[in-house]
Amino acid sequence: MQARPQRSTTWWMGLLWAGLFLLAGTAQAQRVEGDRAAAQGPYDAEVTVRNQTDGERDKAFVRALALALGNITGDRGVAQRSGVREELANAKDYVDGYDYRQDEGVSASGAPSFQTTLVVHFKQAEVDDLVAMMGLPSWPQPRPKPVLWLGIDDGSGPRLVGLGQVNAARSVLDQAKLRGFALGLPAGNAAEQAAVGAIWRGDTAAIAALSSRYSPPIQLLGKLRRNAGGWLADWMLVDGGKVLGKWQTNSPDARRAMAGGADGAADALFKRYAKAGSGGPPGIYRVRILGIHDAGDYLRLAGYLDDVAIVKRVAPVAASSEALELDLELVSGIANFAKYVDRGSVLAPVSDADAGATAPATFRLGGG
Template sequence: MRRFIRFLSHAPALAGAALLLAAGPLPADRVDGLYDAEGVFEDDRSEAFAAALGQVLVRVTGRRDIAGRAEARAVLDNAASYAQQFRQPAPGKLWVAFDGAALERALGEAGLPVWGQDRPATLLWVAVDAGGGRRFVLSSGAESEVETRLRDTLLAAAARRGIPVMFPLMDAEDRARASFAEVWGGFEDSILAASARYGADAVLVGRVDASDPGFARWTLLDESGSQRWSGGLEESVDRVADLFAARFAVVSSGESATVRLAVGGIETTADYARVLRFLERLTAVESCSVERVEGEEVLFRLTLRGDSAALEEAIGLGRVLSRESPVPGEPGLRYRVSR
C-alpha cells in the first residue's frame, strides 16, 4: 500500500504510465466506428462527404432529424474539412473517417448534444410467430432464412444508431428459463432471470408476427422501469436509441462546471489507472485531475461539459464505480471501485 501512495503522490505526472500498467477491463459496451461512414455520389464527391457525415451525426448526437436542423447546417456544409481519412472502395462510394474531437467541439459550439462511445448494451428477446407452426426466439446463431432476415434487420438498425445490441444464445439454459411461450407472453420475471447471465444494461422484448412485422409489440426493461409500444423492427430500435440519447447525450452549456468526486477502494496502481481512464473518457467530463489522496480513497476534481446529473447517469452506465452514500458535511459525490 505504501508503494501505491508514493505512486499517487506523483499521479498527474505518472498518469500515462499508470494507464499502460492497468490490468482492469475497459467498459464492456464501448462502441467503435462512431466517426466513420460511407457515402455515395455521382459526379461531385462532396456529396459523399456530406452524406457520410450525416450518418455520423445521427449516431453521435442521438438525433434522427439532425440533418434537417439549422444548428447542424454549418457543420454539414463543411463536411470535407472534418475528414481525417477517406478512400473510395468502389465507384460512386466514399468511406470517410472524421475527426471526432473537432466534430465534438463544433457540435458543442452549435449547442448540439454529444453522445460518447460508452453506451447501454441492450439484450433482445424477440419471439417470432413465422406461421405454419414455426415459432422461435431470435438467437445469436440464427440459421433459418426468416430468423436471419429479422435478426439482420435489427442489427443494421442498431448499427445505424450506434447502439450495442445482443441476442440470447437460446441454449438449454435459456430455453429452460425463457421459452418462446414465456417471451411471447411477456413474463418479465422469467425473461429478466434469463437475462442476468448476459450482463446487459437493458432488455428489449419483442413479439413479432412474421407476416406483419410492422405491428410488433415491444417492452423495454431497464433501471428506469418499463415502457411499451407497438411498431416495426427498425422503428423500435430507433425508439430505444432515442430514449437512451435523451438520457446520456450531453449538451455543453458553454460554461465549465466543476464537481468533486471521491472514489474509495483504490488499492493498486491498476485500480487508479482504471478509474482515471474511465472518468477521462466520459462524455460529460471535460478534464479530470487528482485533488487529494487519503489511504485507499482518491478525490478527483472534474470539469464537466454538462451537469452532475449527466455525470451520474454516465457513471452508473459504466459499471466501473458503485455509488455510496454522501458523508455529512463533505461536498461532492462518493463512489467505490466495483469488483
C-alpha cells in the same frame, strides 16, 4: 435428447431467414473476400453514391456527416437543428479520409447488381468541437449494449432468435450499429428458448431474470409476426426493470420491421443517457465589435457573420467611433460563439481585462 430441439430450431430459423431474404424483393449486399473499407465507429459513416466524381463525393460528405452527428449525439434529427443544417455545407472540412467499397448483390429478378458505398472517416476532435459549439447533446461512450430478446412467429409458433440464428436478426443488429450502439443476443439454450412465451406476454420480469447472466441489465424485447400487410413487431426496452419505451413497427419487409426495433431503442437510450449540451442556452446576446473603421469593415463583418452557422440573426444596436454593438441570436451560448470565431482570423475575443468586466462580450475585427 436436448440436442434434437436445438437442431430443429436452427433448421427452422434457416428456413425463416431464407424466406425473409426472398420476401425483401431488393438487392442484398454481400461481403467479398479480402480487406474491405467499412465504418468502424461513431466518427465514421457509410453512404451510397452513384459514382466517384468530386461533385457526388462532396454531396455524400454532407450526408455522411449528418449520420456521424446522429451517431455521436444519439439524436437522429440532429441534422435538422438550426445551425447544424448550415454547417453541414462545410462537411468536407471535417473529413479525415475516405474510401470506396463495391458491394455485389442479386436483385429480385436474379440479375447481379452493384452498389458503390463511400466510407468516410471524420476528424474526431473537430467533430467534437462542432458538437460542443452547437450546444448539441452528447450520448457518452461507452454505450450500453442491450440484450435483444426477439421472438419471431411466421405462422407456425414463436421461436427465439439466439446466437445460432444471428443472421435472422441481422437487420436489427446492423441498424443498431448505424445508430451508434450495439445489441447482443442470448445464447439460445433450452431454457431461453422456452421463455419465448414470456416475450409474447410482455413478461419483463421473467426476461430480466434470464438476462441476469448478461451485462448490462438492459433488455430489448421484440415479437415479430405476420399480419395482413406483411410483418408487425411490438417492442419494449427495459432498463433495470424500468420500461423506458414501447413502440410498434410494421412493413411488408420483415427486415425493415425488425430494424425499427433498433431505432426505437436508440431513441429511448438517447433520452435516458444523453447529456445536455454546454456553453449556454440559445438566445439573443449583446456583443461589442472593435476595429470597425469604415463601411468596408462593416460589410466584411456582416458577410462573415452571415456564414457563421451558430448565428441565426444579427441586429445592429449602436455604433460609435470605438465600437459597434450588435444583438446576435445564437443557437447556443455566447461562450460557444467565442470558440467558433476563435478558430478563424476574422474575429478574435477580447479579454474582460481589456474590454471591461461589465461590458458585453467583446471581439476585435482582424485585418482584411
